[in-house]
Amino acid sequence: MRVFNLLSAAFLFVAVTSCTLDKTDYExxxxxxxxxxxxxxxxxxxxxGNYKISIEALNGTFYKGYNEIRLKINNTQTNExxxxxxxxxxxxxxxxxxxxxxxxxxxxxxxxxDKNYYSGYAVFTAESNxxxxxxxxxxxxxxxxxxxxxxxxxxxxxxxxxxxxxxFVGSDNxxxxxxxxxxxxxxVAENELVAGIYRYVEPTNSSETFPDPSQFTxxxxxxxxxxxxxxMPEPSMGxxxxxxxxxxxxxxxxxxxxxxxxxxxxxxTLNFIxxxxxxxxxxxxxxxxxxxxxxxxxxxxxxxDILF
Amino acid sequence: MRYLTLLMLFCGIIANAQITETDSVSTVLDEIKVExxxxxxxxxxxxxxVSVDEFLASSDQISFIKRGAYAWEPLLNxxxxxxxxxxxxxxxxxxxxxxxxxPITSYVESNNLSSIDIKSGQEGSMHGSTVAGSIDxxxxxxxxxLDKKWNGAYQSGFEFNNKQFFNMGNASYxxxxxxxxxxxxxxxxxxxxxxxxxxxxxxxxxxxxxxLGMAYKTSELSSVRVDAIFDVAKDVGFPxxxxxxxxxxxxxxxxxxxxxxxxxxxxxxxxxxxxxxVEHYMDDTTRxxxxxxxxxxGWSTTYGLVSTANLQNNNLSSEIQLNAxxxxxxxxxxxxxxxxxxxxxxxxxxxxxxxxYAGLSINNSLGIxxxxxxxxxxxxxxxxxxxxxxxxxxxxxxxxxQEKSRILPSLHVGYQLTxxxxxxxxxxxxxxxxxxxxxxxxxxxxxxxxxxxxxxxPDLKNEISYEVNASAGFKAEKMSIQVKVNYFYIDxxxxxxxxxxxxxxxxxxxxxxxxxxxxxATLFNxxxxxxxxxxxxxxxxxxxxxxxxxxxxxxxLPFIRPFSYQTSLHYHYKDFHFQTSVNGDFAQINYxxxxxxxxxxxxxxxxxxxxxxxxxxxxxxTFQVGAENLLNEYYxxxxxxxxxxxxxxxxxTSLKINF
Numbered sequence: 001m002r003v004f005n006l007l008s009a010a011f012l013f014v015a016v017t018s019c020t021l022d023k024t025d026y027e028x029x030x031x032x033x034x035x036x037x038x039x040x041x042x043x044x045x046x047x048x049g050n051y052k053i054s055i056e057a058l059n060g061t062f063y064k065g066y067n068e069i070r071l072k073i074n075n076t077q078t079n080e081x082x083x084x085x086x087x088x089x090x091x092x093x094x095x096x097x098x099x100x101x102x103x104x105x106x107x108x109x110x111x112x113x114d115k116n117y118y119s120g121y122a123v124f125t126a127e128s129n130x131x132x133x134x135x136x137x138x139x140x141x142x143x144x145x146x147x148x149x150x151x152x153x154x155x156x157x158x159x160x161x162x163x164x165x166x167x168f169v170g171s172d173n174x175x176x177x178x179x180x181x182x183x184x185x186x187x188v189a190e191n192e193l194v195a196g197i198y199r200y201v202e203p204t205n206s207s208e209t210f211p212d213p214s215q216f217t218x219x220x221x222x223x224x225x226x227x228x229x230x231x232m233p234e235p236s237m238g239x240x241x242x243x244x245x246x247x248x249x250x251x252x253x254x255x256x257x258x259x260x261x262x263x264x265x266x267x268x269t270l271n272f273i274x275x276x277x278x279x280x281x282x283x284x285x286x287x288x289x290x291x292x293x294x295x296x297x298x299x300x301x302x303x304x305d306i307l308f
Numbered sequence: 309m310r311y312l313t314l315l316m317l318f319c320g321i322i323a324n325a326q327i328t329e330t331d332s333v334s335t336v337l338d339e340i341k342v343e344x345x346x347x348x349x350x351x352x353x354x355x356x357x358v359s360v361d362e363f364l365a366s367s368d369q370i371s372f373i374k375r376g377a378y379a380w381e382p383l384l385n386x387x388x389x390x391x392x393x394x395x396x397x398x399x400x401x402x403x404x405x406x407x408x409x410x411p412i413t414s415y416v417e418s419n420n421l422s423s424i425d426i427k428s429g430q431e432g433s434m435h436g437s438t439v440a441g442s443i444d445x446x447x448x449x450x451x452x453x454l455d456k457k458w459n460g461a462y463q464s465g466f467e468f469n470n471k472q473f474f475n476m477g478n479a480s481y482x483x484x485x486x487x488x489x490x491x492x493x494x495x496x497x498x499x500x501x502x503x504x505x506x507x508x509x510x511x512x513x514x515x516x517x518x519x520l521g522m523a524y525k526t527s528e529l530s531s532v533r534v535d536a537i538f539d540v541a542k543d544v545g546f547p548x549x550x551x552x553x554x555x556x557x558x559x560x561x562x563x564x565x566x567x568x569x570x571x572x573x574x575x576x577x578x579x580x581x582x583x584x585x586v587e588h589y590m591d592d593t594t595r596x597x598x599x600x601x602x603x604x605x606g607w608s609t610t611y612g613l614v615s616t617a618n619l620q621n622n623n624l625s626s627e628i629q630l631n632a633x634x635x636x637x638x639x640x641x642x643x644x645x646x647x648x649x650x651x652x653x654x655x656x657x658x659x660x661x662x663x664x665y666a667g668l669s670i671n672n673s674l675g676i677x678x679x680x681x682x683x684x685x686x687x688x689x690x691x692x693x694x695x696x697x698x699x700x701x702x703x704x705x706x707x708x709x710q711e712k713s714r715i716l717p718s719l720h721v722g723y724q725l726t727x728x729x730x731x732x733x734x735x736x737x738x739x740x741x742x743x744x745x746x747x748x749x750x751x752x753x754x755x756x757x758x759x760x761x762x763x764x765x766p767d768l769k770n771e772i773s774y775e776v777n778a779s780a781g782f783k784a785e786k787m788s789i790q791v792k793v794n795y796f797y798i799d800x801x802x803x804x805x806x807x808x809x810x811x812x813x814x815x816x817x818x819x820x821x822x823x824x825x826x827x828x829a830t831l832f833n834x835x836x837x838x839x840x841x842x843x844x845x846x847x848x849x850x851x852x853x854x855x856x857x858x859x860x861x862x863x864x865l866p867f868i869r870p871f872s873y874q875t876s877l878h879y880h881y882k883d884f885h886f887q888t889s890v891n892g893d894f895a896q897i898n899y900x901x902x903x904x905x906x907x908x909x910x911x912x913x914x915x916x917x918x919x920x921x922x923x924x925x926x927x928x929x930t931f932q933v934g935a936e937n938l939l940n941e942y943y944x945x946x947x948x949x950x951x952x953x954x955x956x957x958x959x960x961t962s963l964k965i966n967f
Contacts, residue, residue: 021589021605024640024654026697188655189699190706236600236643236815237653243704243809261703263752263813264641266653293815294599 102216104198170282223277238293271300379414387440404606417517430720430737465962470500502953503942510545548949554591606639623675660696758904801829866903911943
């Protein structure tokens, strides 16, 4: 019997000291450094007269790029929420010279009956910094009382590169913004790629009183196509790409949906060619499909870098 | 330090073993007969201290893919290891390297094996489904109650070409109630030189192996046995690959219970549970030419059960075996950008793939008459695969199932006839095999032979083999001649084909290949063995093999041995033995450029050796000296990965002491 004890001791010894190099915890690998945003929290609260306006965003923070927002209005006198009225929402950025611009946003917020909030979005094109200040303007009418308020907000850096955005001027001289919406947390897999494409609508008349929403109109473009060619830019990856990707086309939710396959974690460049509804190239160039080890991969004129 | 502790533990066990020694007289079991039924010495005609690879190479059914000096991949009937079952005493062990740098044969050592049992085609389905056949490595297992209680051997040797120095020791104790076998070995080799005396960089290796087996007789007719093998290879160079092995380790353990029956239908029932864990860590930091540093660790863990019953009824003897195992294979790729502070890039090359198998096999041997015998049998297996991170597989095969079950049937029949000095046999077989982990679930596995990244396909069909075989022989007092042929028609033959999608991930590669099924492939193998006793002291042997393998378009498939031959003369006088052999391959004219092959020229090498045995008291000592590739021919074979030249002249010496 002693023999067997010894033997088991020997086995145990080997088993315990057995793993020299730890296995990669894959789930941790793809989640630790990619922040996932899943909870709406109050990002800013404004008290004005009898009203408290609370604007919620994911993680309670406004980030550069696409932000879904939820707005709640509470009457502090009656302690009741103000439901189903017209609410307007306008973000304005002011730079050092006093120039005022906006960003893609939902001007007329939509009241969600079952959830008691007004929903919309804003695609902030810059982070708040000493030279760029963001302000939110909110208007609504409560039983003939017109309420107009504004507040300064902080737009933070988006650390999750999978939600990056880019802005550019297209061949039609329009100003465009493409912002990634999903996946927040990509996998080495087929991922549904969702992006919003927005265009600045040039005002036809000059500004009356500030803020004049007609000067700050953006629209979600319709019927465009975003051709996709994802590649790994690292020189050692030699312009590596993946199979079975699908170009992004618009679905009913106004967003553009496609498929991107990531074959491994790391740096990826989403190379795009944007076509308008007539198939005309608005921006973007074909990239080489050659495998070029040791050479940093060339990017399209229109691209977004991601990392996971 | 770790070795030392282990060693001490083993010593402790051996010391302990002495205490259990008893003097009681006991009947010697039939078991001895069962166990020594087939026993080949692990040494070749030329060399008495051989590696497992060298020993296997002496079989006419085995050829090798060589990626360097170490861990050759054995090909049975010119088919790669996916198509054969490789087992150790019937236990399934799966390598942890996606590049097949660690075939199972690399985790054993010649001094812990007693024989290697090679079965061709479906006859080898006893241990699980197969196409090519089975290679079962039989460990040493000393019978109970030998007259000589202690036996042992020590071997040491030096090979000059690659400065290989090895020390191997093994000992066994045979008591009436208790037996033990233990072995330990260490080999260390530096780079070898080819026939132009050019050093082949990255061809060094170090290997440590130890094993222990103990059996205890629980009753007159039953015993329990536990076995373990522990193997470590370190700093193993693979000159044909862009990376080397930093460390590989295997722990192979089993516990068995054996029951004999004096009468009745069932004669022997042997059941074994086993566990083995293999780790394999590659290293490319020794290769400055690499653009990117990449870790490629792999792990393979297997649990299994094998239970065998031997039945005897008049002239029918049968062997029934239940095999069940579950294996988990994980392999990772982790690449580091030039700027190491940046994030690594990560992917699984085996995305945690589980393979579970359960099967029942039966082999029957029916004596029809004194001259003829019918062998027949079959197996029915259930194979299940599960890929934990199936999203990796979806990239190339969207919507592929995460789980896959397969039924794997097998049948074989053979008829043997002996008429006077002539013997004949004919046989046939039918069997399925499931795709291997790499073929089914591999992800960007870099193959440096054709320089493609390989992608598995979970939806591959079973490979179905139809086989016929025949042999004829003549054996007289002074001479023998034996001819064997076999022909395989394999439906859904699995092989990598260039994919038009995707682009390579490994920077050395030129493209992506996906495992696909060819409509069919055909394989033909021929071998001729002859021997002649020229005089009492002089003995001649010859061997020739030929194979032809084609796909459905009559295109050649890769790694098929061209016509090869070996002829040897053996002379002994008293305690002196001299042997010389010439072997070689013809030019590989039927090569396959589609799979990265080029024509390999013919070569011939000449080997010579001499040994002398003497006794000091009861201790037999043998000293051997010899030379392989005496003429220092510069050559590489059809199966040398990347046309890496083989070893040039190698003078070897070895000493073996048996006590």
